[in-house]
Amino acid sequence: MFQSLQDGLAGAFKSISGKGKLTGCHHVILAKNGRKIPIRLDATTIYSGEKELATIGYFRDLSEDIRLQPEAQEKDLKQASLLRVITLKG
Numbered sequence: 001m002f003q004s005l006q007d008g009l010a011g012a013f014k015s016i017s018g019k020g021k022l023t024g025c026h027h028v029i030l031a032k033n034g035r036k037i038p039i040r041l042d043a044t045t046i047y048s049g050e051k052e053l054a055t056i057g058y059f060r061d062l063s064e065d066i067r068l069q070p071e072a073q074e075k076d077l078k079q080a081s082l083l084r085v086i087t088l089k090g
Contacts, residue, residue, distance in 0.1 A: 020045030020052075026062070038062040 022043040028036050043057035 020047065020055075022057070027059075038066060 022041060025041045026038065027041055028038050031037055038061075039059040040062055041057060041059040043055060045052050046054045046056065
């Protein structure tokens with residue numbers, strides 16, 4: 001998993017957010033069982049002068065956010081409908 005993530009994003013890391021930064025890169029990785037996992041990746045390079053010392057990256061599994069989107073949209077629609085009813089009565 002790590003190697004495919006590293007290979008797939010190496011070029012993006014150098015070009016998306018400027019020198020040494022990658023923010024909000026969405027990607028799909030594969031779990032050992034073959035399940036696709038949507039992630040958001042952020043990374044930065046640590047420098048000492050012009051010398052690259054390290055690269056720090058972190059990613060967030062977006063599966064739960066994506067699963068909850070329809071529920072959140074439905075809740076927003078209900079709230080908007082309620083607001084229209086209140087506005088019409090007021």
